[in-house]
Amino acid sequence: MTNTPLPHENRTARVSGWLSVLALLAAATLCAMALDQHVTLMSQAMIYVLAVVIASYKLGRLESVVCAVGSVSALNFFFVPPRWTLVVENRELFVALAAMLGVSLVISHLAAGIRRESQAARQSEQRARQLQALSTKLVSATSAAEVQEEGQKALDAAYAGSCTLVLADEAQTLPDNSGVPDAVLDGLRCCAREAAVLGPGTGRWPGLNAWYLPLGDSGHIVGAACVRPAQAADTDGREHAQALCTLLAQALVRLRLAASVQAAQGEAQRHQLQSTFLAAVSHDLRTPLAAIVGAASSLQTQRERLSLAEQDRLLGSIVNEAAYLSEVTENTLQFVRLSSSAQALRRDWESVEEIVGTVLARVRQRDPARRIKSSVAPGLPLLKADPVLLAQMLGNLLDNALKYSDGPINLTVYADKAALLIAVKDRGPGVAEADQEAIFEPYARGEQSSHRGAGLGLAVCRAVAQAHGGQLTLRRRAGGGSCFRASFPIEAQPLTRELP
Amino acid sequence: MTLRVLVVEDDREIRSLMQSSLSVEGFEVQTAASLSEARALLRHAPPDVIILDLGLPDGDGELLVRELRQHRTVPVIVVSARHQEAQKIALLDAGADDYLTKPFSVAELLARIRVALRHRGTALAAAVTVHALDDLHIDLAAHRVQRAGEPVHLTPTEFKLLARLVRSAGRVVTHRQLLADVWGAEFTGHTHYLRLYMGQLRAKIERDPAEPRHLLTETGVGYRLADA
Numbered sequence: 091m092t093n094t095p096l097p098h099e100n101r102t103a104r105v106s107g108w109l110s111v112l113a114l115l116a117a118a119t120l121c122a123m124a125l126d127q128h129v130t131l132m133s134q135a136m137i138y139v140l141a142v143v144i145a146s147y148k149l150g151r152l153e154s155v156v157c158a159v160g161s162v163s164a165l166n167f168f169f170v171p172p173r174w175t176l177v178v179e180n181r182e183l184f185v186a187l188a189a190m191l192g193v194s195l196v197i198s199h200l201a202a203g204i205r206r207e208s209q210a211a212r213q214s215e216q217r218a219r220q221l222q223a224l225s226t227k228l229v230s231a232t233s234a235a236e237v238q239e240e241g242q243k244a245l246d247a248a249y250a251g252s253c254t255l256v257l258a259d260e261a262q263t264l265p266d267n268s269g270v271p272d273a274v275l276d277g278l279r280c281c282a283r284e285a286a287v288l289g290p291g292t293g294r295w296p297g298l299n300a301w302y303l304p305l306g307d308s309g310h311i312v313g314a315a316c317v318r319p320a321q322a323a324d325t326d327g328r329e330h331a332q333a334l335c336t337l338l339a340q341a342l343v344r345l346r347l348a349a350s351v352q353a354a355q356g357e358a359q360r361h362q363l364q365s366t367f368l369a370a371v372s373h374d375l376r377t378p379l380a381a382i383v384g385a386a387s388s389l390q391t392q393r394e395r396l397s398l399a400e401q402d403r404l405l406g407s408i409v410n411e412a413a414y415l416s417e418v419t420e421n422t423l424q425f426v427r428l429s430s431s432a433q434a435l436r437r438d439w440e441s442v443e444e445i446v447g448t449v450l451a452r453v454r455q456r457d458p459a460r461r462i463k464s465s466v467a468p469g470l471p472l473l474k475a476d477p478v479l480l481a482q483m484l485g486n487l488l489d490n491a492l493k494y495s496d497g498p499i500n501l502t503v504y505a506d507k508a509a510l511l512i513a514v515k516d517r518g519p520g521v522a523e524a525d526q527e528a529i530f531e532p533y534a535r536g537e538q539s540s541h542r543g544a545g546l547g548l549a550v551c552r553a554v555a556q557a558h559g560g561q562l563t564l565r566r567r568a569g570g571g572s573c574f575r576a577s578f579p580i581e582a583q584p585l586t587r588e589l590p
Numbered sequence: 591m592t593l594r595v596l597v598v599e600d601d602r603e604i605r606s607l608m609q610s611s612l613s614v615e616g617f618e619v620q621t622a623a624s625l626s627e628a629r630a631l632l633r634h635a636p637p638d639v640i641i642l643d644l645g646l647p648d649g650d651g652e653l654l655v656r657e658l659r660q661h662r663t664v665p666v667i668v669v670s671a672r673h674q675e676a677q678k679i680a681l682l683d684a685g686a687d688d689y690l691t692k693p694f695s696v697a698e699l700l701a702r703i704r705v706a707l708r709h710r711g712t713a714l715a716a717a718v719t720v721h722a723l724d725d726l727h728i729d730l731a732a733h734r735v736q737r738a739g740e741p742v743h744l745t746p747t748e749f750k751l752l753a754r755l756v757r758s759a760g761r762v763v764t765h766r767q768l769l770a771d772v773w774g775a776e777f778t779g780h781t782h783y784l785r786l787y788m789g790q791l792r793a794k795i796e797r798d799p800a801e802p803r804h805l806l807t808e809t810g811v812g813y814r815l816a817d818a
Contacts, residue, residue: 409695416693420672436675436810439782441789444807446800466800468793472785477809478675503800584782 107153114141115160119168131169131183135190138165146198147205154202158194162187210326217330220248221337228341237345241315241338248330251300251318257342258282262311277302278314285311287332291322303331305339312342367532371546374418378411385411417489421546424482425532428553435476435557439584442470442503442510445477449484450501456492464501471505471580475558483554483562484512486547487574491516495571509560509577517571526564551576592618593707596637598628598654599669600646608641611696612703624648629657637664639706641699642686644670644677652677652684659685665706669694675810682764682811689762689811705760705817721756723817726795726804728756735795742794747772751787752795752815755805760817762808788813 118141122134138161145157166176170183178184224244231237238257245253254274256264264279277298281288285308288294289301301320305313315338317331385404393401443466450464473480484501491499495518502513521529532549548562551574555562560578567573595617599605602623609619620637622628625648628640640658642651655666668689670678678689687706690698719730725738730753735742744752750772755763769778777783788807792799806814 412693423673438810439785441785443789443792443800444785445809447802448807448809450801451806464800468799472782478672481809584780586783586786 107149110149111145111153111157111160114145114157115164117141118161119164122165122169126169134169135165135186138162139190139193142194143197143201146194146201151198151202154198155195158191158198161194162191165190214326217248217326217333220244221330221333224334225337228337231341231345234342234345237338237341238313241334244334245315245317245331248334249317249319249327253318254278254316255313255338256315257313258305258311264314274300274316278316282311282314285309287328289328290320291325291328296322301328301331303335305335305342310343312339312346370532371418371422374422374546375415378415378418381411382408382415418546420482421486421550424479425546425550425553428479428550428557435479437474437476437558439472440475440477440480441472442466442480442512445480445484446501446503449481449488453485453488453492456489461492461497462488462499462501465503467504470503470510471583473510473558473578474581475578476554479554479557483551483576484514486551487512487514487576490547490574491518491572494518497571505580508580510580511575511577513573513575515567515571515573517567517569520566520570520572521564523566526566529564530562592616593639594618594620594635594637595639595641595703596620596622596628596631597641598622598625598646598651599641599643600624601643604643608699611699615700617703625651625654628654632658636662638710639703640664640666641703642666642668642681644668644674644681650677652681655681655684655686663710665710667702667706679764679766679811682762683766687761701818709758709761718757718759721759721815721817723804728752730756737795744791744794748787748791748794751784752791755813755815759815762812762814764812766812768812784813 118138122137125134125137142154142158142161146154149157163176166178166187167174170187171179178187224240227240228237231240234257238255241255242253245255254270256270256275256278258264262282264275264282266275270278277288277295277300280295281302281304284294285304285306286292286294287301287303289298290296292301295302299320300316300318303315303317304311305315315331315335320328385407389396389401389404396404446464446466450462453462454460488499488501491514495516497517500513500515502511502515504511530548530552532546552562555576555578558578560576562574562576565573565575593616595612597605597608597612597619599608599621600623605621605623609621612619620631620635622631625646628642631637642654644651651668658664658666665688666681666686668678668681668686669692670689671692682689687709688702690702721728721730727736728734733749735744735749735752751768754768754771765781765784766778768784769780773780773783788805789799792802792805795804796802804816806816808814
């Protein structure tokens with residue numbers, strides 16, 4: 091569907107047009123000569139008229155006029171007496187020739203009009219069909235890139251020149267890196283800024299050799315297109331380009347709306363989660379705070395009446411509750427940090443033996459009976475890990491074991507071929523089969539709700555293991571109790587230089 | 591002579607808590623709520639110890655530590671929250687002597703100050719060469735290490751590493767400082783050397799390497815040789 095042929099196509103069409111004129115004139119002359127003995131001059135004239143009608147219908151206006159003039163001349167030259175001259179002897183014949191020229195011109199004019207109309211009708215039908223096909227395709231488009239691809243295809247199919255379609259980003263600016271020539275990009279930006287079509291016939295920048303069309307309305311620009319060739323008189327062509335751009339803009343706006351609706355839904359869901367989370371955290375914070383305020387205010391107002399032992403007990407409770415509060419805070423912060431995708435671990439080569447050492451030094455304060463028995467295999471490989479997180483994980487596991495069981499607790503660290511394993515085993519009541527996954531969820535607690543505050547502990551532990559590419563699993567021990575096992579993949583060890 | 595402590599802390603409650611608990615211990619306490627205030631106080635009366643909080647309203651404490659270290663050896667103890675790890679290490683590398691993580695107890699604070707005061711002036715005075723705690727006895731000059739009376743054989747690198755910790759006994763020594771002093775400045779990124787050699791040292795010196803008594807790990811920061 092080409093509304094104006096390219097220059098080289100134009101030339102070939104012209105040449106073949108003139109050749110057709112010659113061929114028609116030659117055929118009519120030969121035919122008239124063959125019938126010369128049998129028919130009158132009037133019939134021969136009709137043969138030439140036929141040639142003119144064919145030329146008028148099939149060829150351009152200039153060709154058909156030339157064909158008409160040629161036919162009259164040929165008839166005059168070959169058949170009108172005196173033959174083989176252009177002299178006309180008889181006035182009646184002269185009138186006949188003039189009438190024939192007139193008839194030929196009128197026919198050619200009428201035929202050209204019909205041809206133009208039918209061509210226009212065909213083109214507008216094709217364009218309507220293209221618009222419909224594009225809108226069908228765009229309905230199923232799921233991404234802006236898809237819309238762009240379809241749009242580019244449609245423009246290329248509808249226009250013979252090179253066409254460009256560029257999508258705007260969220261800020262309604264056209265990106266630099268689209269590989270579009272600067273001059274074209276300037277035009278696209280200008281039409282997007284003005285939210286109006288630029289180019290021939292638009293009254294804006296009529297000197298351009300292309301139309302620049304914005305996608306979308308002022309304030310909601312989603313892209314811009316450049317269409318070639320552009321002629322001031324080709325109103326239909328420009329309107330078709332505008333119609334294509336409107337379709338593309340609608341599709342893009344629809345996609346953006348869908349995306350923002352989805353984002354809003356996600357946001358609402360996040361808010362919901364956040365408020366559940368906050369409710370749970372604030373419960374965990376309020377309980378120890380209440381204990382601290384209670385003990386401190388009792389000391390403040392009733393100190394003289396309290397025995398020394400009573401005062402000591404209250405002071406101890408303040409210190410313990412505050413320590414617990416700081417632990418809950420630390421776990422909560424760590425959990426939030428680990429949950430946000432932007433979390434960057436501070437990983438370095440770490441010795442698990444050292445981490446076990448520091449954690450035990452801290453946990454022993456709550457383990458005066460030394461229930462924890464540790465066994466760390468010698469010569470363990472190093473882990474590329476965040477030591478603060480690993481220490482927090484191990485600390486939480488040991489604290490839980492101390493809190494939820496009364497018997498001995500075994501901490502074992504060992505390695506197999508692929509992984510380094512840290513196991514914490516207790517002889518407590520264990521976790522029901524059904525709860526074994528749930529207890530790793532934030533604020534899902536096992537049955538013992540009389541104990542408070544492991545809330546986020548295990549969720550943090552699992553998040554730490556997973557952040558290191560490892561796993562944390564729980565299984566029931568034969569003979570009662572739980573076994574938490576964290577495994578971390580062993581990476582290729584760093585090279586060390588042995589000094590003398 | 592009364593020892594003078596300068597507390598630089600922007601939180602009023604913590605400032606007054608430190609002031610009262612240090613005064614009770616017999617220190618003369620000065621307080622500053624900002625770096626500029628601290629600078630002004632430092633010009634008038636040089637303290638014996640500085641307690642420096644991270645995250646002051648008017649700038650990074652690292653600058654103050656660098657300024658101090660140009661001409662003074664006064665011990666600096668950094669107080670930080672758990673999430674200020676990187677800042678804390680930067681201050682230690684810049685010349686701060688030790689650190690405390692919030693929340694800390696008064697007992698911890700006093701212990702840190704005692705260690706810091708003990709090391710006061712060691713940059714000028716003869717370095718510590720003998721260290722003894724429980725059954726461990728180290729004599730750097732004689733190149734001798736004994737555990738429960740038995741000699742412990744160390745490789746030259748192990749000895750260099752241990753010696754570096756002995757010279758700062760009781761204080762934290764950062765990974766960077768240890769690597770630079772034992773292996774050389776170009777090895778400051780090779781933390782894995784430390785992990786391996788410290789592991790070997792623990793195996794030779796500690797009764798239970800998984801629960802060390804002497805060679806303490808400061809997670810993510812460095813090591814400390816216990817001295818009490």
